[in-house]
Amino acid sequence: MKNILILTVMLTMLMSSNAQIADTIIKSAKIYTADASDTFVQALAIKDGLIIYTGTDAGVNVYLGAGTTVKDAGGRLILPGMHDVHMHPLEASSTNGSSCSLSSAETNPENYKAIIQxxxxxxxxxxxxxGWGHSIYTLLNATRAPRLILDEVYPTTPALFMEETSHSMWINTAGLNVLGITDSTPDPVGGHIVKSKWGTVTDVDGILLDNAGDVAISVALVTNGTLQTNNYEGLVYYGLPLLAKNGITSICEGRTYWKQNYIQTWQQIKANNLLTCRVALAPWIYPDDNDATQIPAIEALYDAGDDMLKIRQIKLYSDGILINATAAMHDDYEAGILTTLGFPFSKGLNYIDASRMTNLITALExxxxxxxxxxxxxRGITESLDAIATARATNGDIGARHRVTHLEVVKTTDYLRFSSLNVTVDMQVTGDFTNPNHWHDNDNFIGVTRSDNLVPVKSIYDAGAKVTLSSDWDVSSASPFVGIQNSLTRAPQNLPNVATAVKAYTINGAYVMRQEDKTGSLEVGKYADLIMVDRDIFTIPNTQIGATKVVFTWLAGNQVYQDAVLGTAENMQNSTKFEVYPTVAHEEVYVYFTGEKATDSxxxxxxxxxxxxxxxxxxxDSFTNNEIKIDVSGFSEGIYILKFSNGIDQTKSKKFIISK
Ligand SMILES: [Zn+2]
Structure with missing residues (x-):
């Protein structure tokens, strides 16, 4: 024991005497490392993009050299770079879609004509x-087949409108003709062509559900030079900057349409050195493809890649969504909604059924x-866990890092299976629709009991599962801080504390991306992927976390985003600069405050x-250049205290004197 102690002391001395000179030092910060013990430190040192020290302001000085840049954080909070392990940045950024958006609040679909026109x-x-944005329920209010409404605006040009959830499409007759869909076309796997709800029993009505709609959009967006350029430019000029602004340094694409050259687009961005976050792509399993040819085609896409771009995940849909009655349920949907929808299934549908999923996982893991x-x-969740378990029984535990995403209705008997099968649970709570006050919006579909506890993040976390949080952007906001806030404020199904929520966006995401040894926490030897934020999310009320702004974002020590105001050198050093002057005043005093101000400041x-x-x-609005003038002409001589509250998280006071 004594020898080990001496050895440790000697090693420490040796290390400090050979201390490297840092490129950058950040000090006077509150740094949440997201390490195994939830350590907070004051300072860190970076060299060649890697963290070489974490600890105290005093301790970091050893790494200071002539060429070292020192950033004084002014007490601000530093976090590991955010991981968003399920989002759709290419589609969210592409200019291939349409700016023609319809309101889902409309009740009469005939009113859409004028808007589309x-x-x-x-x-x-x-x-x-x-186009996009309507609600399927608006179309179901129609008094004639919805395709006929679109036909009046576009009698000869194929037209396709994506419903707000993306899980169904509204199509006109010309579009149906291009796709070759007729009265006798059978439903594709994982989809449904709505027929005969209006008019004659063989009529195609112009609503394509789930994979029937996916097939249509893949034809409408089949890649050519123009569309690929639009994807590239959308990501470079809009998508990637937006991620950096939100503090996101690593992402998983939620669905890589490999037949539409998505992979080539990402590779081109990387080749041009324009990637500002680490990316994991996930080739999509096309439900209507034959797996005998699809499996080898996907095998050929495998690329362990490097620290910036990897292709070693697969996206697969087990089922649809609740509000189309296409999410796969163990028990029937409510009778009323089944009558309204007239779909030929009562327990939802599968894009990929259980036996196919088992085959795919077994072959590709x-x-x-x-x-x-x-x-x-x-049912979709149970089948996914079953398929993973069956593949494991065949292949043994080969260290696969599978995960299930969305998980809205989960059987209590499945809670413990995630940890026992080492399946990560990826949940989205950023959108309001998953919050408890919206649970019972689903009563008409699945009844009151099953609508309770949708997205049961607490139950599954408590059962020991590894949890990641993600945005599904642009289904919901890309801000991780909105997700963190909602994960904490959605009792009874909430995460226990801020650190747990941050880890769900950092180190757990890094695990999913197979990079937890390189990033995801701020520890020596890892990349300096980190962000500074404008407020301390560990001390403010949970309800204020969502408004957090990122001051700067660094990827491997390189700045990929800086807030134009908050990130200036002056503001960097003083998280919020507060002054009251002159200290000896006659008629007026000025209050200067650089931080964020709410309307009730x-x-x-x-x-x-x-x-x-x-x-x-x-x-x-009452501030000009962060300054506000206060009339004190009526004050008598004496000493006064001015107290300023920004209405968010800060109250500051300063003394001044009135002299006549
Ligand atoms: Zn998604």
Whole structure:
């Protein structure tokens, strides 16, 4: 024991005497490392993009050299770079879609005609007019087949409108003709062509559900040079900057349409050195493909890659979504909704059924792929776990890192299976629709009991599962801080504390991306993927976390985002600069405050006995260049205390003197 102690002391001395000189030092910070013991440190040192020290302001000085840049964080919070392990940045950024958006709040679908007409959309490079945003329930209110409504605006041009959830499409007659869909076309796997709900029993009505709609959009967006350029430019000029602004340094693409050249687009961005976050792609299993040819085609896409771009995940849909009644349920949907919808299934549908899923996982996990499985209904989730278990029985535990995503209705008997099968649970709570006040929006579909506890993040976390949080952007906001806030405020199904929620966005995401040894926490030897934020999310009320702004984002020590105001050198050093001047005033004093101000910011002035002399609101508009003038001409001589509250998280006070 004594020898080990001496050895440790000698090693420590040796290390400090050979201390490297850092490129950058960050000090006077509150740094949450997200390490195994939830350690907070004051300072860290970076060299060649890697963290070489974490610890105290005093300790970091050993790494200071002539060429070292020192950033004084002014007490601000530093976090590991955020991981968003399920999002759709290419589709969210592409200009291939349409700016013609419809309101899902509309109740009469005939009213959409004038809006679509006013959009005046021109066909894309494949000859299709595209739009989005309506609700399927608006179309179900129609008094005639919905395709006929679209036909009045586009009698000869194929037109396709994506419903707000993306799980169904509204199509006109010209579009159906291009796709070759007739009265006798059978449903594709995982989809449904709505027929005969209006008019004759053989009529195609113009609503394509789930994979029937996916097949249509893949034709409308079949890749050509123009569309691929649009994807590239959308990501470079819009998508990637937006991620950096949100503090996101690593992402998993939620679905890589490999037949539409998505992989080539990402590879081109990387080749041009324009990637500002680490990316894991997940080739999509096309439900209507034959697996005998699809499996080898996907095997050929495998690329363990490097620290910036990997292709070793697979996205697979087990089922659809609750509000189409296509999420796969163990028990029937409610009778009323089944009558309204008239779909030929009562327990939802499968994009990929249980036996096919088992075959795919069994074949592809041995090639090094981890599965990312969309499952929303309790049956879809059970089947996903069953398929993983069966593959494991065949292949043994080969260290696969599969995960299930969405998980809206989960059978209590499945809670413990995630940890026992080492399946990560990926949940989205950013969108309001998963919050408890919206649970019972689903009563018409699945009844009251099954609508309770949707997205049961607490139950599954408590059962020992590894949990990641993700945005599914642009289904929901890309801000991890909105997700963190919602994960904490959705009792009874909430995460226990801020650190757990941050880990769900950092180190756990890194595990899913097979990079937890390189990033995801701020520890010596890992990349300096980190962010500074404008407030301390560990101390403010949970309800204020969502408004957090990122000050800067670093990837491997390189700045990929800086807030134009918050990130200036002056503001960097003083998280919020607060001044009251002149200190000896006659007619007026000025309050200077650089931090964020809410509309209920206020300035109170007290005399030296503590009696309040004046009170005024100080909303952001009353500041000019962060400065506000206060009239004190009526004050008598003496010492006063000015107290400023920004209405968010800070209250500051300063003394000034009135002299006549
Ligand atoms: Zn998604």
């Amino acid at each position: 006013a959009c005046g959309s021109t066909p894309n490079a494949n000859g299709w007019v595209l 041995t090639k090094g792929f981890d599965f990312h499985i969309h499952a929303i209904g309790d 206020s300035i109170d002035i007290y005399d030296f006995s503590g009696k309040r002399i004046s009170k005024q609101k100080a909303d952001p």
